[in-house]
Amino acid sequence: VMVWLRRCTHYLFIVVVAVNSTLLTINAGDYIFYTDWAWTSYTVFSISQTLMLIVGATYYLTFTGVPGTATYYALIMTVYTWIAKAAWFSLGYPYDFIVTPVWLPSAMLLDLVYWATKKNKHSLILFGGVLVGMSLPLFNMVNLITVADPLETAFKYPRPTLPPYMTPIEPQVGKVYNSPVALGAGAGTVLGCTFAALGCKLNTWTYRWMAA
Numbered sequence: 001v002m003v004w005l006r007r008c009t010h011y012l013f014i015v016v017v018a019v020n021s022t023l024l025t026i027n028a029g030d031y032i033f034y035t036d037w038a039w040t041s042y043t044v045f046s047i048s049q050t051l052m053l054i055v056g057a058t059y060y061l062t063f064t065g066v067p068g069t070a071t072y073y074a075l076i077m078t079v080y081t082w083i084a085k086a087a088w089f090s091l092g093y094p095y096d097f098i099v100t101p102v103w104l105p106s107a108m109l110l111d112l113v114y115w116a117t118k119k120n121k122h123s124l125i126l127f128g129g130v131l132v133g134m135s136l137p138l139f140n141m142v143n144l145i146t147v148a149d150p151l152e153t154a155f156k157y158p159r160p161t162l163p164p165y166m167t168p169i170e171p172q173v174g175k176v177y178n179s180p181v182a183l184g185a186g187a188g189t190v191l192g193c194t195f196a197a198l199g200c201k202l203n204t205w206t207y208r209w210m211a212a
Contacts, residue, residue: 058199
């Protein structure tokens, strides 16, 4: 009974985290609607994707103990997002249909760390967190490239005027700290380690709950 309870809890966690990952990443490639706040949105989306990927992938990876399952988890996220985007697209929402599987290479790095450090959880948290945090904002830039002409879409689907408090201030350009990739990677690296630790801890909590 305990084995099946453990398995069911495991599958429940995977579904819940993967669905939430999808919800957080649904807009990740569509900067059409964020013309004024494109870089801010890009950074926020990069960080949210990093965290949702790493917590689920780490949980899955440490639960099974099999290197490769992090990449499999990223594949689940990708397929869920394709399904969700296709549904929105079919309803006439002005989305680009293509969603690039940007999570896969970062998840592969996570698997590689777990394998290379002989399944050392602390190395996975530190090195895996850093690698995913550093790499995902870079891969996420591919999403930007696939977006259709923003101006054409803006004229086709006009947005309401922003209220004064939402009007963006013209940013200073050319400074390193204004780079959305660098900002996303910096924040993602710090938070990535934290969320990798959370992914590992979820296993401990799950087992303790079922052993009680």
